[in-house]
Amino acid sequence: MIQSFNINNKWKKRGISFVPTVHKVLSRPTPGKVSILNDDSIAIEVGGIELGQGLWTKVKRMVAFALRKLWSDQNQDLLERIRVIQADTLSVVQGGWTTGSTTSESSCEAVRQACNILVDRLKPGKEQFEEKQGNMSWDELILKAQMIGVDLSAREYYVPGPSGTYLNYGAAASEVEIDLLTGATTILRCDLIYDCGQSLNPAVDLGQVGAGCYL
Structure with a gap:
């Protein structure tokens, strides 16, 4: 879809990036x-x-x-x-x-x-x-x-005992659009997947992960 958009639009282009991550947690x-x-x-x-x-x-x-x-x-x-x-x-x-x-x-x-x-x-x-x-x-x-x-x-x-050290997994995929004439950049979509285990508070954790997308 992005390739097709870029072929058919001269002054606006789109791009997509997918970034996985593994974070070692030390309690x-x-x-x-x-x-x-x-x-x-x-x-x-x-x-x-x-x-x-x-x-x-x-x-x-x-x-x-x-x-x-x-x-x-x-x-x-x-x-x-x-x-x-x-x-x-x-x-x-x-x-x-x-x-x-x-x-x-x-x-x-x-x-x-x-x-x-x-x-x-x-x-x-x-x-x-x-x-x-x-x-x-x-x-x-x-x-x-x-x-x-x-x-x-x-x-x-x-x-913490032995379980206090573990790995956290996550991934993010973002799609952006750039206006080549003005340089304006628009985030069209950002999807996050985050494994937080057993959430202490799903509403708080969801908001925190979502906020991290725009930092």
Whole structure:
């Protein structure tokens, strides 16, 4: 189609380029801290910085997912209770740098492990209470935990194992049109294929990959 267009047009020409890529990913040790406050809200601290890559959105969703496991039907909506606090080197030590497209997954795993600690602390009291009075809400659970002296803050330092090093695959194909008289260039189409494994947040990841096409 491009060859035919170029033959039949003297002052406008089209071109196409296809570029595959293989990127080696190296995850790094990353800290994460999850705290349940007196107002039943949840505060997260991670070593990474929000640069528009959706890091905070992803860690919030991971915490909501991990803490909902306290209920067998996972019907507790905790996302609106969660906020991310911009950490510093005293509150979250060994934060490291934010780069290489690995900070999100490492931070999410760190807060997931921290949530597992909180779940283990909260579960015994929840089960004892529900044996006597039936199902309890998040607010009731946290109030009960405060009364019996449960530690509601957990920190974890995620250290990746052998699976922390892997290959990412992708490809891009772009079609452009150039006006030979004015030099104007138009991107007619750009198709991307990216293997991100199990996406932490498909909407965020799709937007990030799409934005990368125009950088």
